[in-house]
Amino acid sequence: MSxxxxxxxxxxxAVNISKSFGPVPVLxxxxxxxxxxxxxxLIGENGAGKSTLMKILSGFxxxxxxxxxxxxxxxxxxxxxxxxxxxxxxxHQELNxxxxxxxxxxxxxxxxLKSNGFLDKAAMQATVxxxxxxxxxxxxxxxRISDLTIAQKQMVEIVKAVSRNARIxxxxxxxxxxxxxETQVFFRQVEKLKESGVGIVFVSHKLNExxxxxxxxxxxxxxxxxxxxxxxxxxxxMMAQMMVGxxxxxxxxxxxxxxVDAELVLEVQNLRAPSVNNVSxxxxxxxxxxxxxxxxxxxxxxxxxxxGLTPIEAGTIRLFGRDIGxxxxxxxxxxxxxxxxxxxxxxxxxxxxxxxxxxxxxxLPKFVRNFRLDSKAEEDALNRAIRRFDVRxxxxxxxxxxxxxxxxxxxxxxxxxxxxxxxxxxxEPTRGIDVGTKQQxxxxxxxxxAEGVSVVVISSEMPEIIGICHRVxxxxxxxxxxxxxxxHINENEIMRYAAGxxxxxxx
Amino acid sequence: xMTASDDTAAKPAKRSSIDFKTIxxxxxxxxxxxxxxxxNPAFVSEGNxxxxxxxxxxxxxxxxxxxxxxxxxxxxxxxxxxxxAISGVMIIIMNNAVxxxxxxxxxxxxxxxxxxxxxxxxGWVNGALTTKGKIxxxxxxxxxxxxxxxxxxxxxxxxxxxxxxxxxxTYRPVYYDTFLGLPFPVWVFIAVAICGWLLLNRTAFxxxxxxxxxxxxxxxxxxxxxxxxxxxxxxxxxxxxxxxTIIYVPRLGSASxxxxxxxxxxxxxxxxxGGTVLKGGYGRIGGTxxxxxxxxxxxxxxxxxxxxxNYLNGTMQGLIIIVAVFLQRSDWKLGKSK
Numbered sequence: 044m045s046x047x048x049x050x051x052x053x054x055x056x057a058v059n060i061s062k063s064f065g066p067v068p069v070l071x072x073x074x075x076x077x078x079x080x081x082x083x084x085l086i087g088e089n090g091a092g093k094s095t096l097m098k099i100l101s102g103f104x105x106x107x108x109x110x111x112x113x114x115x116x117x118x119x120x121x122x123x124x125x126x127x128x129x130x131x132x133x134x135h136q137e138l139n140x141x142x143x144x145x146x147x148x149x150x151x152x153x154x155x156l157k158s159n160g161f162l163d164k165a166a167m168q169a170t171v172x173x174x175x176x177x178x179x180x181x182x183x184x185x186x187r188i189s190d191l192t193i194a195q196k197q198m199v200e201i202v203k204a205v206s207r208n209a210r211i212x213x214x215x216x217x218x219x220x221x222x223x224x225e226t227q228v229f230f231r232q233v234e235k236l237k238e239s240g241v242g243i244v245f246v247s248h249k250l251n252e253x254x255x256x257x258x259x260x261x262x263x264x265x266x267x268x269x270x271x272x273x274x275x276x277x278x279x280x281m282m283a284q285m286m287v288g289x290x291x292x293x294x295x296x297x298x299x300x301x302x303v304d305a306e307l308v309l310e311v312q313n314l315r316a317p318s319v320n321n322v323s324x325x326x327x328x329x330x331x332x333x334x335x336x337x338x339x340x341x342x343x344x345x346x347x348x349x350x351g352l353t354p355i356e357a358g359t360i361r362l363f364g365r366d367i368g369x370x371x372x373x374x375x376x377x378x379x380x381x382x383x384x385x386x387x388x389x390x391x392x393x394x395x396x397x398x399x400x401x402x403x404x405x406x407l408p409k410f411v412r413n414f415r416l417d418s419k420a421e422e423d424a425l426n427r428a429i430r431r432f433d434v435r436x437x438x439x440x441x442x443x444x445x446x447x448x449x450x451x452x453x454x455x456x457x458x459x460x461x462x463x464x465x466x467x468x469x470x471e472p473t474r475g476i477d478v479g480t481k482q483q484x485x486x487x488x489x490x491x492x493a494e495g496v497s498v499v500v501i502s503s504e505m506p507e508i509i510g511i512c513h514r515v516x517x518x519x520x521x522x523x524x525x526x527x528x529x530x531h532i533n534e535n536e537i538m539r540y541a542a543g544x545x546x547x548x549x550x
Numbered sequence: 551x552m553t554a555s556d557d558t559a560a561k562p563a564k565r566s567s568i569d570f571k572t573i574x575x576x577x578x579x580x581x582x583x584x585x586x587x588x589x590n591p592a593f594v595s596e597g598n599x600x601x602x603x604x605x606x607x608x609x610x611x612x613x614x615x616x617x618x619x620x621x622x623x624x625x626x627x628x629x630x631x632x633x634x635a636i637s638g639v640m641i642i643i644m645n646n647a648v649x650x651x652x653x654x655x656x657x658x659x660x661x662x663x664x665x666x667x668x669x670x671x672x673g674w675v676n677g678a679l680t681t682k683g684k685i686x687x688x689x690x691x692x693x694x695x696x697x698x699x700x701x702x703x704x705x706x707x708x709x710x711x712x713x714x715x716x717x718x719x720t721y722r723p724v725y726y727d728t729f730l731g732l733p734f735p736v737w738v739f740i741a742v743a744i745c746g747w748l749l750l751n752r753t754a755f756x757x758x759x760x761x762x763x764x765x766x767x768x769x770x771x772x773x774x775x776x777x778x779x780x781x782x783x784x785x786x787x788x789x790x791x792x793x794x795t796i797i798y799v800p801r802l803g804s805a806s807x808x809x810x811x812x813x814x815x816x817x818x819x820x821x822x823x824g825g826t827v828l829k830g831g832y833g834r835i836g837g838t839x840x841x842x843x844x845x846x847x848x849x850x851x852x853x854x855x856x857x858x859x860n861y862l863n864g865t866m867q868g869l870i871i872i873v874a875v876f877l878q879r880s881d882w883k884l885g886k887s888k
Contacts, residue, residue: 352771392768393765414753
């Protein structure tokens with residue numbers, strides 16, 4: 044461990060922390076410290092113990108052994124967010140804001156300013172406005188949270204933390220849901236926080252960002268502390284290798300040439316639907332077609348309409364050469380068309396159910412025999428899926444909500460593949476999952492295409508679009524602005540179409 | 551990676567918590583029976599036990615239907631009024647059919663057939679208004695509850711509708727006769743319970759109900775026709791109300807504004823005592839049956855003893871409901887902390 048004696052003393056230190064859940068150990072004697080005014084990134088694969096360590100640092104979990112030192116003194120952090128009073132604030136990935144209340148009400152929730160027994164709205168709004176100005180956020184204290192963008196909500200969380208005199212801010216993947224532009228705004232505000240002496244723990248799977256924003260990086264793997272280093276000594280590739288403990292030279296599988304003469308399996312003409320404006324494209328057998336564009340550009344809306352999740356207003360769809368009208372999700376599935384949602388927690392998996400009912404839910408009619416569910420067949424399917432998709436869990440009987448993000452994503456993929464689709468649309472295939480799992484998913488997608496399945500990949504991460512797709516459709520504001528092939532698939536081109544700087548004449 | 555030792559170590563702890571949840575209502579019923587026996591040994595007499603089972607049948611059958619509705623994330627407050635309205639219409643139609651069809655079995659069958667059609671229709675209306683009309687189930691069924699209740703009052707002109715005396719003779723065995731030593735209503739109860747259990751636990755439909763109650767968006771994205779499944783749960787509920795009404799009418803041979811009052815709450819209470827989660831996503835038919843038996847047993851015990859006034863029946867039932875849900879909740883917490 045690189046201990047720098049000239050550095051300021053740590054605000055919070057975790058010393059030889061171990062943690063077990065029941066008989067299952069998740070952290071083995073991990074140490075980490077956070078100094079005032081630094082960004083300390085915590086990275087590792089899903090299931091490496093990052094979340095557990097964060098929760099221990101913020102008092103949501105007790106360590107099984109080891110100690111937490113606050114300003115050098117051993118401290119038992121109060122549970123359930125009580126550590127906020129000591130200046131240690133955890134910002135959860137699922138933000139904790141009351142959607143129907145205003146910015147000011149949220150910031151002061153639970154410690155409202157009063158005068159003569161009534162709420163002192165003016166004083167609270169003035170205070171919040173001061174914080175908003177400081178952080179450079181262009182919203183009003185009276186705005187309702189539900190009207191804000193995700194990035195703005197995140198800022199409100201940070202304002203809330205700062206207003207509580209946070210000295211340590213622990214953020215769980217704050218950039219996972221942000222666009223690149225929003226991320227830059229976010230980073231500027233992180234810099235300001237640093238200047239004011241706040242220590243920041245930053246968890247992210249985006250290693251380029253870690254390189255950009257972090258001062259030091261701590262790497263965990265399988266619950267073990269691997270290293271803590273200055274980020275200037277590391278490259279994203281080195282970080283990835285330390286996280287997975289193996290060479291990651293082949294993150295993207297070798298690209299097989301797409302057969303340009305292969306039959307068209309899906310042809311969409313002049314599709315109109317909510318947030319979709321006159322969209323036409325086609326998809327060939329065995330092709331991996333990327334859909335790129337900014338968040339909200341209508342990529343998801345196109346496929347939700349095609350798969351029967353939202354109504355179609357106009358347009359024709361030809362599937363395997365046959366004209367078909369609007370379908371229900373079940374009809375689309377039976378025709379071999381399946382959509383895998385980007386929102387695995389809200390729309391993808393039943394978090395309070397076990398793996399088996401989740402796996403078979405989409406293809407459930409397949410498991411009916413004599414009007415009854417064949418539980419033996421379901422169990423066999425689960426065992427097959429666990430092997431095929433490498434789903435790792437402590438126990439086959441745990442509820443899906445307790446699986447790590449990467450394993451949830453693999454299970455969701457397995458659930459969709461259970462109906463053997465001929466066309467599969469994967470929306471944000473690797474959102475919030477670690478490098479190792481990403482690699483597995485990319486290889487899986489490539490293997491599917493090689494078998495003759497057509498895959499549509501909707502993604503906000505340009506490297507993966509560029510790394511695995513044969514052809515890329517770029518959307519902006521509900522329109523298709525460009526279709527790229529071959530050497531034209533690069534970040535520059537995609538960005539110019541996505542931002543509306545360039546536009547193809549399409550028929 | 552999962553190892554064999556992890557696997558075996560994690561399982562026993564898990565299983566014991568599930569067991570507690572499953573046997574909880576059974577233990578409660580057993581304790582109640584022991585209390586009943588200690589207070590008065592006549593509690594376990596054959597006559598009393600058959601009486602208890604027969605009385606449980608009405609609420610029990612309706613509660614089986616309610617288990618589906620609640621598991622799929624809905625609620626049906628209209629069942630008591632629906633039962634009253636169906637009884638009323640049944641009696642009017644059967645009385646009017648006497649002139650043309652006589653007072654024999656065909657008239658009774660006509661009445662029963664009509665009850666089933668009405669039950670399915672009323673359930674479908676509740677379901678369609680909830681799904682296609684996109685109105686909260688609580689509001690829809692609060693509305694239909696008022697409508698059905700006032701309809702029966704209107705049909706009875708504020709008084710009581712009485713079944714024709716001759717038909718009563720034909721119809722009577724449906725409530726009072728026994729088969730293999732068990733009263734006919736108990737057999738209906740058993741049949742409905744078995745069908746309900748199979749439907750909820752062994753069919754795709756049951757899985758869909760659970761999935762919808764657990765997370766409707768996930769269900770929609772999983773190719774489930776959410777509206778149809780939800781509507782069907784209300785139809786099943788209506789059908790169960792029909793069955794309960796068919797065996798209830800011959801008991802008194804009449805219907806009035808006070809028929810079936812508060813049945814909806816007893817049915818919901820039976821479902822919740824049995825371990826089904828009120829917000830949906832987890833349903834247990836076996837627990838519902840036990841819940842219905844527990845509710846009836848409390849009333850029965852109070853009839854047997856002077857220690858607590860019979861008028862406090864509602865108090866005892868209320869206490870049991872609260873205690874049952876409290877125990878379930880602490881069990882959930884236990885499961886989560888692991």
